[in-house]
Amino acid sequence: xxxxDLISANPLRVLGLDNKAxxxxxxxxxxxxxxxxxxxxxxxQIALDSMLRGNRVLHVAIGETIDKTRERYDxxxxxxxxxxxxxxxTDISRRRMIMTFKxxxxxxxxxxxxxxxxxxxxxxxxxxxxIDGYDFDGNGxxxxxxLKELMAELGIAVIWFSAVSHRExxxxxxxxxxxxxxxIDDLFxxxxxxxxxxxxxxxxxxxxxxxxxxxxxxxxxxxSTMLIKKS
Amino acid sequence: MTxxxxxxxxxxxxxxxxxxxxxxxxxxxxxxxxxxAIHEVRGKDGVGAKMDSMELEKERGITxxxxxxxxxxxxxxxxxxxxxxxxxxxxxxxxALRVLDGAILVLCSVGGVQSQSITVSRQMxxxxxxxxxxxxxxxxxxxxxxRVTDQLREKLDLNAHMMQMPIxxxxxxxxxxxxxxxxAIYFDGDSGEALREEEIPADMAAEAAERREALLEExxxxxxxxxxxxxxxxxxxxxxxxxAVRAGTLSLEFTPVFVGSAYKNKGIQPLLDAVSAYLPCxxxxxxxxxxxxxxxxxxEVTNDADDTLIMLAFKLEDGRYxxxxxxxxxxxxLKKGDTVYNSRTxxxxxxxxxxxxxxxxxxxxxxxxxxDIVALxxxxxxxxxTFCADGISASMSSMHIxxxxxxxxIIPVDNKAQTNMSKALNRFTKEDPTFRTYVDHExxxxxxxxxxxxxxxxxxxxxxxxYNAAVEAGAPQVxxxxxxxxxxxxxxxxxxxxxxxxxxxxxxxxxxPMEEGEYEFVDQIVGGVIPREFIPSCDKxxxxxxxxxxxxxxxxxxxxxxxxxxxxxxxxxxxxAFQLAAQGAFRGAYMKAQPVIMEPIxxxxxxxxxxxxxxxMGSLNQRRGMIIGTMEEGNYTVVEAxxxxxxxxxxxxxxxxxxxxxxxxxxxxxxFKQVPKSVSEELVKKxxxxxxxx
Numbered sequence: 001x002x003x004x005d006l007i008s009a010n011p012l013r014v015l016g017l018d019n020k021a022x023x024x025x026x027x028x029x030x031x032x033x034x035x036x037x038x039x040x041x042x043x044x045q046i047a048l049d050s051m052l053r054g055n056r057v058l059h060v061a062i063g064e065t066i067d068k069t070r071e072r073y074d075x076x077x078x079x080x081x082x083x084x085x086x087x088x089x090t091d092i093s094r095r096r097m098i099m100t101f102k103x104x105x106x107x108x109x110x111x112x113x114x115x116x117x118x119x120x121x122x123x124x125x126x127x128x129x130x131i132d133g134y135d136f137d138g139n140g141x142x143x144x145x146x147l148k149e150l151m152a153e154l155g156i157a158v159i160w161f162s163a164v165s166h167r168e169x170x171x172x173x174x175x176x177x178x179x180x181x182x183x184i185d186d187l188f189x190x191x192x193x194x195x196x197x198x199x200x201x202x203x204x205x206x207x208x209x210x211x212x213x214x215x216x217x218x219x220x221x222x223x224s225t226m227l228i229k230k231s
Numbered sequence: 232m233t234x235x236x237x238x239x240x241x242x243x244x245x246x247x248x249x250x251x252x253x254x255x256x257x258x259x260x261x262x263x264x265x266x267x268a269i270h271e272v273r274g275k276d277g278v279g280a281k282m283d284s285m286e287l288e289k290e291r292g293i294t295x296x297x298x299x300x301x302x303x304x305x306x307x308x309x310x311x312x313x314x315x316x317x318x319x320x321x322x323x324x325x326x327a328l329r330v331l332d333g334a335i336l337v338l339c340s341v342g343g344v345q346s347q348s349i350t351v352s353r354q355m356x357x358x359x360x361x362x363x364x365x366x367x368x369x370x371x372x373x374x375x376x377x378r379v380t381d382q383l384r385e386k387l388d389l390n391a392h393m394m395q396m397p398i399x400x401x402x403x404x405x406x407x408x409x410x411x412x413x414x415a416i417y418f419d420g421d422s423g424e425a426l427r428e429e430e431i432p433a434d435m436a437a438e439a440a441e442r443r444e445a446l447l448e449e450x451x452x453x454x455x456x457x458x459x460x461x462x463x464x465x466x467x468x469x470x471x472x473x474x475a476v477r478a479g480t481l482s483l484e485f486t487p488v489f490v491g492s493a494y495k496n497k498g499i500q501p502l503l504d505a506v507s508a509y510l511p512c513x514x515x516x517x518x519x520x521x522x523x524x525x526x527x528x529x530x531e532v533t534n535d536a537d538d539t540l541i542m543l544a545f546k547l548e549d550g551r552y553x554x555x556x557x558x559x560x561x562x563x564x565l566k567k568g569d570t571v572y573n574s575r576t577x578x579x580x581x582x583x584x585x586x587x588x589x590x591x592x593x594x595x596x597x598x599x600x601x602x603d604i605v606a607l608x609x610x611x612x613x614x615x616x617t618f619c620a621d622g623i624s625a626s627m628s629s630m631h632i633x634x635x636x637x638x639x640x641i642i643p644v645d646n647k648a649q650t651n652m653s654k655a656l657n658r659f660t661k662e663d664p665t666f667r668t669y670v671d672h673e674x675x676x677x678x679x680x681x682x683x684x685x686x687x688x689x690x691x692x693x694x695x696x697x698y699n700a701a702v703e704a705g706a707p708q709v710x711x712x713x714x715x716x717x718x719x720x721x722x723x724x725x726x727x728x729x730x731x732x733x734x735x736x737x738x739x740x741x742x743x744p745m746e747e748g749e750y751e752f753v754d755q756i757v758g759g760v761i762p763r764e765f766i767p768s769c770d771k772x773x774x775x776x777x778x779x780x781x782x783x784x785x786x787x788x789x790x791x792x793x794x795x796x797x798x799x800x801x802x803x804x805x806x807x808a809f810q811l812a813a814q815g816a817f818r819g820a821y822m823k824a825q826p827v828i829m830e831p832i833x834x835x836x837x838x839x840x841x842x843x844x845x846x847x848m849g850s851l852n853q854r855r856g857m858i859i860g861t862m863e864e865g866n867y868t869v870v871e872a873x874x875x876x877x878x879x880x881x882x883x884x885x886x887x888x889x890x891x892x893x894x895x896x897x898x899x900x901x902x903f904k905q906v907p908k909s910v911s912e913e914l915v916k917k918x919x920x921x922x923x924x925x
Contacts, residue, residue: 059860065385065386065862066859066860066861066862066871069860070859070860086904086905087905090857090904093857094857097858097859097860097861098859098860098861099860099861099863100860100861100862100863101863102378102381102863102864105863105864106863110863113841114841114844114861114863114868117844117845118845118848120845121845121846121848121849122849123845123848123849123852123858124848124858
């Protein structure tokens with residue numbers, strides 16, 4: 001499938017997030033699910049979509065290695081695209097940088113330092129930031145707001161997070177956003193929830209400020225490839 | 232010679248650069264009474280560690296050649312091969328691991344799992360070598376053995392668990408807690424030679440109990456008896472624990488981790504106990520050979536001293552007294568004066584002298600048996616040759632030899648140097664299959680190829696010192712490749728029929744790119760239009776054409792040649808005619824197949840303080856590098872990038888000045904990628920100018 005077709009056919013188009021980001025506003029997105037259900041796969045597809053559209057993505061992986069993160073991208077890209085020339089593959093790879101942290105090493109301060117190094121020294125200026133593995137249990141509204149301010153200061157328009165929900169914690173927000181993000185869901189323009197039901201993997205759109213569809217719309221995940229598809 | 236193999240341990244010590252392997256080996260030799268004084272790797276006394284016998288090793292403070300020695304510890308005979316950490320000397324590690332039964336993976340408690348640790352771990356896995364890990368340098372600022380253990384799990388995918396806890400760290404590192412015996416061990420005496428056992432310090436008791444419980448839970452998977460004992464509760468016999476850990480280690484499903492500081496003489500004796508307890512003896516490891524008289528059918532070597540001799544030559548050294556061949560015996564006994572057969576050459580060899588090595592010293596011995604690692608004098612052979620006694624013709628599978636990635640042109644400064652250089656190159660290439668040499672027939676230059684700049688630098692220096700052959704090194708050459716990107720047809724007739732016996736052959740078909748593999752020949756001829764006996768001639772002709780491409784003279788790769796039509800002449804067709812026809816066909820089609828030039832891309836890992844991260848990434852970007860990512864380790868950052876080899880020359884100097892000498896980098900070959908247009912044009916222009924000048 002040609003790159004242009006890939007972009008226009010991507011089910012993520014319905015979210016409308018990046019359109020708004022291109023207008024200069026800042027947008028936060030959140031993918032939630034219980035452990036092991038495919039949050040990273042979703043984030044990688046979001047990142048790849050952004051990269052295919054010419055944006056630069058910084059993927060921050062907390063508690064993961066560069067090689068494993070890179071393998072995710074290679075794996076999902078190979079499923080999304082039948083054939084990619086060496087030149088296209090290199091072009092896409094150059095739009096991505098992976099930054100990994102050990103859980104015990106990661107802090108907002110350290111992330112700020114590293115990001116500033118990259119941007120101020122003209123090494124890599126991301127248009128989209130993906131933070132996979134952020135500990136929402138330990139970090140509340142204040143931390144999120146500070147992070148949002150930092151991103152605005154650095155000129156990063158789109159930020160996506162993953163968050164782990166727990167089966168034994170039934171708390172949710174009015175929009176159905178589960179704990180631990182139920183009290184801060186207003187900070188996010190988009191919240192997606194991976195919801196396995198009756199042998200089908202659904203991707204529920206719980207919040208969507210700029211969506212072309214109504215909140216509550218569901219996308220589907222192909223469980224064998226973890227690719228998003230329209231329901 | 233030991234006949235009871237259960238007390239024999241053949242081990243290697245491998246690690247990343249500067250993890251302390253050689254210092255560790257020095258302590259092992261001291262505590263086993265093989266040496267009577269400890270000398271440091273970069274010691275002020277100028278003597279140097281025993282295992283770094285080369286002057287160059289002592290000066291640079293690095294191990295270049297693996298060195299072999301043996302020691303005895305509590306009734307066990309341990310053959311030790313200390314190996315280099317630099318990826319440039321990877322062949323030495325390959326050699327050692329091929330013949331060893333177990334290994335100690337040494338890690339720095341500050342640096343943790345570093346790039347060469349990953350490489351040696353991969354090498355250990357390739358040869359299915361059980362290992363124990365030793366986290367060294369616990370006395371250093373920033374020491375964190377738990378973090379290193381976590382890295383062993385995450386980066387090397389090992390089921391690693393600490394068998395000990397350090398008592399204090401950094402300046403306060405005082406001893407260890409053994410989680411099996413639940414005792415604290417302190418190392419007294421001038422050189423830590425006197426062990427003192429005490430109760431675990433009160434403030435560590437709770438953590439020690441918790442860690443022991445987690446350890447027992449893990450290792451009980453390897454022993455039903457232990458599992459029952461754990462479930463029943465109560466005291467557990469340490470012997471059960473040792474057996475379970477050993478079972479897990481030998482099955483490659485468990486990696487016991489030990490801690491210490493070789494420099495501060497702490498933790499070495501328990502490590503030696505662990506070698507005996509957890510690493511395999513020769514009979515624990517299954518080795519296979521190929522029966523050359525039975526279609527190379529694989530069979531298991533027996534480790535039986537009464538069986539017919541089979542031994543493998545894994546390292547050669549050309550010294551003052553002739554060639555020294557290191558061998559490992561797998562079955563049977565070899566005695567001085569015996570005659571054996573080289574199964575590769577079929578030649579008979581009489582064994583004049585047998586010696587047991589201790590770094591650069593030798594001890595004469597009369598015989599050796601299964602599991603032994605010894606050296607032979609006066610045996611002319613190649614590394615990887617198998618020797619057998621009469622009655623068997625077998626071959627042990629050889630080693631993985633990585634391809635060289637960098638070449639240099641070397642020019643001797645005068646005639647005398649030329650002669651000596653030839654002798655030196657003869658020797659070095661025989662000893663080290665990753666170091667190669669050839670004469671460029673077009674330029675007459677002598678080209679040497681190796682695994683990295685350091686690799687070649689060391690050999691050039693050794694040529695000067697050991698052979699009095701001073702050479703000047705020309706610009707490093709990169710091993711480019713050419714390949715095609717499109718399908719192109721060919722239809723070529725080679726004809727020379729001017730009277731007398733002529734030549735005739737016509738081949739038609741197409742060339743097309745291959746995604747994987749270097750070359751493939753496909754025969755789609757029907758109806759005998761090319762006689763069957765000339766089909767291999769076509770293949771040969773195409774292969775000859777692959778040796779040198781038209782763009783920049785580089786070897787061609789990734790081509791499938793398909794023949795589907797042709798013609799022959801009843802008299803004038805011949806092997807040569809069809810080879811020439813194929814070459815002509817290839818030449819004609821090649822440029823139509825949109826050939827491109829490819830360059831080697833290296834995976835580069837730069838480790839250094841995080842404050843220099845931006846500068847490091849900038850420096851790699853400037854070298855057409857693609858930053859893959861960074862790993863934060865607290866105060867240290869590892870930057871991973873893919874960079875063309877041609878851009879990496881002299882990078883060590885750049886890195887040193889960018890980071891005040893605090894960062895280091897390693898690189899290894901990753902893949903070939905198409906060069907950018909500007910680089911391609913430059914290479915083509917240079918090649919054409921060189922051709923014009925001929």
